[in-house]
Amino acid sequence: MVLLGCDFSSRPSRKKPIILALGALQSGRVQLSKLERLESLDAFARWLQQPLCWVGGFDLPFGLPRELVETLGWPTQWEACIRHYASLSREQVRASFVAFCAARPVGGKFAHRATDIPAGSSPSMKWVNPPVAYMLHAGVPLLLAAGVQLPGLHAGDPRDVDGSGQARRVALEAYPGLLAREVLGRRSYKSDDKARQTPERLIARKDLITALEHGQTRLGLRLKLTHAQRDALVDDASGDALDAVLCLIQAAWAYARQAQGDACYGLPADLDPLEGWIVTACSGGFRPSD
Structure with missing residues (x-):
């Protein structure tokens, strides 16, 4: 089984591509095999359509807050909501x-999904800093069109299954910041602004990678890299690229849960089927290390 982590961009380009970290899980070790860079949404859509078997963690929201959807009068069934959302222009979304x-009070302008607080993620309706609403708008319809399974939200193409009836392509919402903060706290390890690409952030990346290699997170998985791969992530x-690898580790954890008999891939059984859930985020008595 191929595992993948995806660092997504709603406007991919040569300078800011979508990055896929591909790998495998064996005996508690996540082996990074390669990084792929996709410079357009069309290239991403073509990649999704390939006849491969994979479980992937994607760094983009898979759903909108229920409160937002109900207030706007949009469909409250996930697929219908996503199709309606995709029919709007970015200007209409904004x-x-x-x-x-x-119409909301100061301090409570945005609606949140149930997963946002335990994950520490931005609300999926946010259109700036970061523009995750546009990431959902660009990416999730492509997953839907490809017939990919999104556990808890969408069954996927019923014909795209293996001999045991399992979906061949499974996409999970991931969030690299959740795993990075577990190691670094609030230390920053990255920036797109060259002026902010400081020695302190370089040291933080090295510390984060070392912790992942030693399995020093609650997910209990160790990252295996070649020297060249490690250098590339640091540089x-x-x-x-490091965010894609963090998503890969989250996908590996979910795959291991499914292999142990958890049909929900480690997602809480009571997740909201409109909002979705970020894999490895805690909910109530649920703990990713259980």
Whole structure:
């Protein structure tokens, strides 16, 4: 089984591509095999359509807050909601979200999903800093069109299964910041701004990679890298390649849970089927290390 982590961009380019970290899990070790860079959404869509078997962690939100959807009067069934959302232009999305926020009190402008607080993630309706609403708008419809399974949200193409009836392609919402903060706290390890690509951030990347290699997270998995791969992750001051690897480790944890009989890939059984959930985030009595 191929495992993958995806650092997604809603406007990929040669300078800021979508990065896929591909690897495998064996005896508690996550082996990075290679990094792929996709410079357009069309290239991403073609990659998803390949006849491969994989479980992937994708750094983009898979759903919108239920409160937002209900207030706007949009469909509350996930697929219908995503198709409606995809039919809107970015300008229409922004206008709808600005109007929603304008009607709310200071300090509570954005609606949040249930997963946002335990994961420490930005609300999926946020259109700036970071523009995760546009990431959802660009990426999730492509997953839907490819017939990929999104556990808890979408069954995927019923024909795209292996001999045991399992989906061949499984996408999970991942969030690299969740795993990075476990190691670094609030220390920053990346920046797209060259002026902020400091020695302190370089040291933080080295510390994070070392911790991952030694399995020093609650996920209990060890990252295996070649010397060249390690150097490449350290040298990427944007942190995009490292973020893809963090998503790969989250996907590996989920795959291990499924292999142990958890049909939900480690997601809470009571997740909101409209909002979705970030893999490895805690919910109530659920703990990723259980």
